[in-house]
Structure formats: C-alpha cells, structure tokens
Amino acid sequence: MIPEIRIEDYNYDLPDDRIAKYPLSSRDSSKLLVYKDGTPSEHTFRSISQVLPSGALMIFNDTKVVPARLHFQRSTGAHIEIFCLEPVMPEEYVSMFAAVDRCRWKCIVGNVKRWKNDLLSLYNPHDDADINDMDLKAELIEREGETSVVEFTWNNGAPFSRVLEVCGNIPIPPYLNRDTEEIDLDRYQTLYARFRGSVAAPTAGLHFTEAVLSDIRKHEIETDTVCLHVGAGTFLPVKSSLVSEHTMHREPFVVTLKLIEKLITSSGKRIAVGTTSVRTLESLYYVGVSCIENGKPDDVSQWIPYSREFPYSTEEALSAIAGYMKANSLDELKVGTRIIIVPGFRFRVVDVLVTNFHQPQSTLLLLISAFVGGNWKTIYDFALANDFRFLSYGDSSVLFRRDYDNIAK
Secondary structure (H helix, E strand, O other): OOOOOOOHOOOOOOOHHEOOOOOOOHHHOOOOEEOOOEEEEEEEEHHHEEEEEEOOOOEOOOOOEOOOOEEEOOOOOEEEEEEEEEEOOOOHHHHHHHHHHHHEEEEEOHHHHOOOOOEEEEEOOOOOOOHHHHOEEEEEEEOOOOOEEEEEEEEOOOEHHHHHHOOOOEEEEHOOOOOOHHHHHHOOOOOOOEEEEEOOOHHHHHHHHHHHHHHHHHHHOEEEEEEEEHHHHHHOOOOOOEEHHOOOOEEEEEEEEEHHHHHOOOOOOOEEEHHHHHHHHHHHHHHHHHHHOOOOOOOOOOOHHOOOOOOOHHHHHHHHHHHHHHOOOEEEEEEEEEOOOOOOOOOOOOOOOEEEOOOOEHHHHHHHHHHEEEEEEEHHHHHOOOOEEOOOOOOOEEEEEOOHHHOOO
C-alpha cells in the first residue's frame, strides 16, 4: 500500500545564511554530526573513521558530474538555458559522449515558451574561438511535460564529451544563487569520480580526501563503488501536498558482480556514502526479486517496495542477481531505478548512512526520516542549533539505522 504522507510534515525553517554558498578551503574540515541511539553529537569529518564500525563495507557512488548546463540565444536575442538530463540518441552514456556531429537529450529548458522551434546558437559573448569552431546548435524536437527532447548538432568532429567541456557549465544547485565559478570545477566533483553522466553531484562524497580514505582503510573498513547517474529530479522539492502524487525520474545505475558477491559474503555492516548509494543498494533487493520471479532483472518502479510483502531474504535476492550475471557472463549489471524511500520503507541492505543536510520538503529528507525511524527533526534541530552548514557544500553526518543494534549479519 502506498503510504499516505503529507509533505508539509517534513518542513523546517532553513535561513538563507545557513546554506553553504561555497565549499570550505579543505574538503575534510567540515563538521560531522553523528546520530546513534537517538542522540546526536558533533565531530569533525576528518575523524570519521573513528565513529564507523570496523570490519564494515563502505560503498561510494563514483559517478562524475558533466557540464550539462548550456546557454543558447535566439536570433531575436532571447536567452534560452538548456539543462541536459539524460541521453535519448544514442541512449547509452558511453556512446552518447563518443557521438560526433549530432545527438539528442532529454532536457529541462528555461524560457521554453519563448522557443518557437527555431534553431538556436550557443551564446558566446566573449567570441571564444573554440566555441565558434564547434558552432553548436540546438533544435527543439518535442515537448514531454516538464521536459523536452533537444537535438544538438556541431562541427569539427569532436565527441560530445568535448563539446560539453568547451561549451557547458557545471550545473551547481540553483539555491546557491550564483553562477558557476572556477572553484566549482574541482570542488563540485568527488575525488573518486570516474564515469560521466550525473547532472548533480553525489554531495556526501565531496568531503572525502585521500587522507580520509587512507584512514578508513587503516580502520579495517573495505571500500567499493556503485555508479548511479544522478538526475535533477532527485533534488526537486515535492510540489504536491501528498507524496503519493510525486513522480520520481528514472536514474540508471551500474553494479559489478564483485560488489554483489561482497554484499552476500561480507559479515560486517554496510555503509552507504550518500543517498544515491542508498537508492542503488536498496534497489538491488527488488532487482533480485525480478530475477527470482521473472528470470531477469528489470527497472525498479517507484512504489514497488510498498506494493506487497516479499518473502525473500536479502541474501536470496542478491544471490539471484549474481546467478543471472554468471549465467550471462556479465561482470557488470546495468539497470534503472525510480525507487522512492519514505517512512514505512524496509531497509534490507544499508546499515549506516553518510550524508549532508537536505532541503525542506524533499524526497531526500523523507529518506532520512525513514532511515532514522522518523526522528529527523532531532537531527536537524541539533544541526541548526550548532551552526552546521546546510545543503550541497555544507557539513556532513553519519546516521545509524533505527534498528542498527538488532541488525544481524
């Protein structure tokens, strides 16, 4: 049964001066809130290894943010902002970034009502020679509700990855109320980012330095990765009064057979770095259910976790994925998820969560509430009272699951 949740119950007062507009000079110097046994406490991020359980498996999202925000201009002078969300043609990310001459993306288009289907030229106020050489154009192919399909064409035979590097901007969150700056090219990207595809950073990972990662491994915490390409819809506030009316966008993710086998055999706790890693890991259970019941993996729909009781253990579900991958000689599994995690969700994979502080009335705050058993207000009141910095460039937290001490491994 879909939970009846009113989004107004997940609101709090977030003054503008508590939103971190820029990152701190050092990634690991941020504050760290630790929430365990119903009690929050304050630490420093560079000491995070000291509050994590030894023998754990820590999972990061190694997606890489692409400069997906492009500014075009009509012949009339009107400015049109195009925000690339996900590839349409070619549909696969690797093929998309290798495409030459033309490609199509699903996009959010600013001022779309002012775009009368004419061909747009990239806005180039400084007459940049590389931009002129590419001669990037945009054509509106179709509108799909809040999104549009846009075809890009360009000259010089460069791959689209290079086009974005030259012509695009890193899409920092709109609540920062500023343009992208030089510092964002480095700091709105995790240290371990590898695979291009996200239009927003998995911001929990922004705090990690090589020194912190080394310290984590010294504390006998094993690390591994998933790759979920973060879509803009993840961070959109819920506009409907009932959460049941909110639609989650599909996000593609990739997991390796090696990680699946680690999840099956590991006897330690599982730590997810970021809500994107949580969504990936918890989606795996339902991918496994599909393998058991349908013989193959399918995308995870938004409300499937609440649709019925599932009789399978986590190990059975993960083993079904591993069996499918081995039978089909797959080292990696590519699938998608629209999962929404709200109070009432049963966590089956993740025990500890590393995450930043999220916007009021967001699906991410709902996830936090579900993870800590509804006690999100205690955590956020503590953070506000103790001068923690909020949102993407803000401070961090380590949250232990509501039933952490009863989790058997």
